[in-house]
Amino acid sequence: xxxxxxxxxxxxxxxxxxxxxxxxxxxxxxxxxxxxxxxxxxxxxxxxxxxxxxxxxxxxxxxxxxxxxxxxxxxxxxxxxxxxxxxxxxxxxxxxxxxxxxxxxxxxxxxxxxxxxxxxxxxxxxxxxxxxxxxxxxxxxxxxxxxxxxxxxxxxxxxxxxxxxxxxxxxxxxxxxxxxxxxxxxxxxxxxxxxxxxxxxxxxxxxxxxxxxxxxxxxxxxxxxxxxxxxxxxxxxxxxxxxxxxxxxxxxxxxxxxxxxxxxxxxxxxxxxxxxxxxxxxxxxxxxxxxxxxxxxxxxx
Amino acid sequence: xxxxxxxxxxxxxxxxxxxxxxxxxxxxxxxxxxxxxxxxxxxxxxxxxxxxxxxxxxxxxxxxxxxxxxxxxxxxxxxxxxxxxxxxxxxxxxxxxxxxxxxxxxxxxxxxxxxxxxxxxxxxxxxxxxxxxxxxxxxxxxxxxxxxxxxxxxxxxxxxxxxxxxxxxxxxxxxxxxxxxxxxxxxxxxxxxxxxxxxxxxxxxxxxxxxxxxxxxxxxxxxxxxxxxxxxxxxxxxxxxxxxxxxxxxxxxxxxxxxxxxxxxxxxxxxxxxxx
Numbered sequence: 001x002x003x004x005x006x007x008x009x010x011x012x013x014x015x016x017x018x019x020x021x022x023x024x025x026x027x028x029x030x031x032x033x034x035x036x037x038x039x040x041x042x043x044x045x046x047x048x049x050x051x052x053x054x055x056x057x058x059x060x061x062x063x064x065x066x067x068x069x070x071x072x073x074x075x076x077x078x079x080x081x082x083x084x085x086x087x088x089x090x091x092x093x094x095x096x097x098x099x100x101x102x103x104x105x106x107x108x109x110x111x112x113x114x115x116x117x118x119x120x121x122x123x124x125x126x127x128x129x130x131x132x133x134x135x136x137x138x139x140x141x142x143x144x145x146x147x148x149x150x151x152x153x154x155x156x157x158x159x160x161x162x163x164x165x166x167x168x169x170x171x172x173x174x175x176x177x178x179x180x181x182x183x184x185x186x187x188x189x190x191x192x193x194x195x196x197x198x199x200x201x202x203x204x205x206x207x208x209x210x211x212x213x214x215x216x217x218x219x220x221x222x223x224x225x226x227x228x229x230x231x232x233x234x235x236x237x238x239x240x241x242x243x244x245x246x247x248x249x250x251x252x253x254x255x256x257x258x259x260x261x262x263x264x265x266x267x268x269x270x271x272x273x274x275x276x277x278x279x280x281x282x283x284x285x286x287x288x289x290x291x292x293x294x295x296x297x298x299x300x301x
Numbered sequence: 302x303x304x305x306x307x308x309x310x311x312x313x314x315x316x317x318x319x320x321x322x323x324x325x326x327x328x329x330x331x332x333x334x335x336x337x338x339x340x341x342x343x344x345x346x347x348x349x350x351x352x353x354x355x356x357x358x359x360x361x362x363x364x365x366x367x368x369x370x371x372x373x374x375x376x377x378x379x380x381x382x383x384x385x386x387x388x389x390x391x392x393x394x395x396x397x398x399x400x401x402x403x404x405x406x407x408x409x410x411x412x413x414x415x416x417x418x419x420x421x422x423x424x425x426x427x428x429x430x431x432x433x434x435x436x437x438x439x440x441x442x443x444x445x446x447x448x449x450x451x452x453x454x455x456x457x458x459x460x461x462x463x464x465x466x467x468x469x470x471x472x473x474x475x476x477x478x479x480x481x482x483x484x485x486x487x488x489x490x491x492x493x494x495x496x497x498x499x500x501x502x503x504x505x506x507x508x509x510x511x512x513x514x515x516x517x518x519x520x521x522x523x524x525x526x527x528x529x530x531x532x533x534x535x536x537x538x539x540x541x542x543x544x545x546x547x548x549x550x551x552x553x554x555x556x557x558x559x560x561x562x563x564x565x566x567x568x569x570x571x572x573x574x575x576x577x
Contacts, residue, residue: 032443032482037569039323052563059339067343070420072413075406095413098420109514116513117520176525178512181411182359184525266513294412301513 070095099296106300112238116265119174119186124248127177127185129255133219136275138254140216146260150281152202161259165245167200168192173240178301179269180290189263191244194236203233203281210236211286212262213278229273230288230297231264233281240265243276268299325569329483329560333435338561340428345539347421352536353405354414361529376400426503432496444483445493454478454486462487491542498538505531 027033040048068081069091076082129135146164148157170190178184203210210231219225235241242263245252252258257274264271270290280286291297330338360374372378380399384390393399401408406417436442457478468475478485484492508519508528522528550558560566 030443030446032446033440035483035569036328037325038328040326042322042324045324045326048565049559049563053559056339056562063340063343067347070347070417072406072410072417074410074413078402078407095416095420098423099416101423102419106511106514109511111514114514117516176512178525179359180415182355182361182509182529184512290412294416296415301511 103296103298103300106296106298107232110234110266110300112234116175116240119176121174121188123186124174124188125185127187127247127256128183130179130269131218131255131274133217133225134222135255136216136218138258140275141254141258144259144275144277146276147278148197148201148280149278150204150207152204154204157201161245164192164243164260168196170245171242173242173263173265175240175263175265177263177265177269177272180295180299188248189242189244190246190249191242191260191263193239194241194243194262194264195239197243197279198233198237204283206283207281208233209282209285211278211280211282212273212276213280214257214273214275215277216275227273227289228287229262229271230286230291231262231267231271232298235264235266235300238264238266266300268301270295271299324567326565326567327569328439328564329566330564331435331439331441332564333431334439334441335435335561335564337428337432337435340424340431344421344425344428345543347417348425349536349539350405351414351418351421353401354407354410355418356533357401357405357408358411361526361533370397372397422503422506425499429496429499429503441483445489445496447489447493448486451486451489454480455490458485458487491546494538495542498535498542502532502535502539505535 068076069088071079073082073086073088144161146159146161148159151157169192171193172188172190174186174188176184176186210233211228212231213226213228215224215226217225217227240263244257244261244263245259247253247256252261254275257276260276261274262272262276285297288297357376360376362375363373364375366373372381374397377397377400380401381396383399384393384396390396390399395402398408406414436445461475461478464475467473480486482489504518505522505528507515508522509525509532512519512525512528519525519528522531556566556568
């Protein structure tokens with residue numbers, strides 16, 4: 001149907017609203033059809049009404065019960081529907097299932113060859129320090145080492161920042177970091193490609209996942225609270241997945257994960273772990289800090 | 302009468318005695334359209350409640366931070382104002398969270414809110430599919446399409462609605478504008494824009510959800526931050542639609558409300574204009 005046809009359809013309607021349309025004129029596809037009027041015995045009509053309104057009522061009760069059941073426990077507690085620490089494992093299973101479906105969709109959408117948009121230096125925005133707990137004391141930086149585990153060689157490799165910067169090419173990119181909370185920032189990163197590290201220190205052959213850990217991460221009261229994320233190897237091999245050493249042309253500060261952090265723009269900010277101390281390649285999906293708190297595991301955006 | 306033969310065909314032979322005259326009813330809403338209409342109620346409620354909890358984590362609309370409290374969220378201001386001015390709420394434990402505590406799942410519940418939002422969002426998309434199938438099967442989509450005469454007719458309807466309360470008060474007769482379509486121009490505008498808004502909500506939702514893989518979609522909405530604004534403006538559109546929608550349906554009477562449950566209406570005479 002082209003625009004011309006649509007116009008004639010509207011035209012046809014126009015005429016029918018003032019005068020009866022000519023019966024010879026073929027009815028347009030877009031024209032409203034006359035309503036279907038039927039004669040029904042009042043008895044039958046009453047029976048239909050009763051049946052349908054009863055069905056509707058049952059549906060409404062079922063929807064209210066089902067919808068209420070799916071509300072979070074905290075909300076139900078505040079509404080006074082449940083008391084104490086009741087847990088409904090089946091509900092958790094159902095909701096986590098929908099989270100997995102959404103993760104599967106994200107994984108299906110991901111392509112290793114699709115690059116994320118890049119920006120110009122004039123588009124850079126301030127990047128906030130979103131350490132969930134306290135920002136670590138920078139005293140760890142001089143002693144910092146990166147440990148690689150789960151390698152094809154079967155050995156552990158320990159590297160310092162000078163080794164890394166000397167043996168790998170530094171790449172720059174200006175990309176957007178998107179937080180699960182809804183804010184985002186455009187930042188200018190520089191560092192080595194994760195893919196290059198994978199090439200230089202190949203993981204064991206069965207490896208499909210990476211566990212990345214920061215042992216210097218702190219909890220809200222300054223207590224040690226190691227942070228760890230799971231990352232699929234396909235994302236690690238993405239050309240824009242960096243192990244960043246620089247932000248906005250300067251070495252990373254302690255707020256942004258000095259001396260080495262992950263920048264994976266195809267993932268939510270919470271996967272972009274700061275102050276990495278250990279990288280372990282694994283066959284099975286490793287645990288993830290925020291997934292344990294009810295967030296999704298794949299986090300592809 | 303070009304359509305009379307068609308009408309005769311639709312007539313249902315009933316086995317009731319001759320003494321009880323039949324009632325003329327007109328088919329209004331296809332079964333699947335009715336189902337999707339009512340399913341929207343719990344789904345949209347779930348989306349809005351969980352959506353506001355997600356919003357709380359990083360409010361889209363922000364003003365300059367208040368120098369005393371550091372607050373930049375207008376919804377937190379509304380909560381503070383309500384707790385300061387509504388009697389009985391002066392002792393409320395966290396006034397800035399009042400709005401979020403009452404029209405969302407609650408603040409600080411981002412993980413559970415996201416999980417529920419995805420569930421409802423997938424259900425909303427499936428429900429949209431049910432609506433599309435239902436309106437294709439019943440042909441009801443034709444009644445929603447905008448027409449050239451809509452602006453003129455909508456103005457007529459607008460003045461009619463403005464005049465109704467005065468006419469009722471003064472007992473003057475105030476004639477409903479005549480139209481021979483399923484919906485009047487104002488209804489049509491509303492019922493056409495709501496599925497469009499639903500589609501835009503889904504698209505802007507995906508633009509926020511997958512701004513890297515679907516970057517072209519995010520670009521269409523003007524970038525990541527603007528896509529969030531779109532998503533929230535569409536929420537306001539839904540609210541602006543639902544409030545008068547419910548009021549007008551209740552004002553119009555039982556037949557109109559029932560027709561969305563049972564699918565037919567006894568207001569058949571209005572439709573008879575078609576065949577005259």
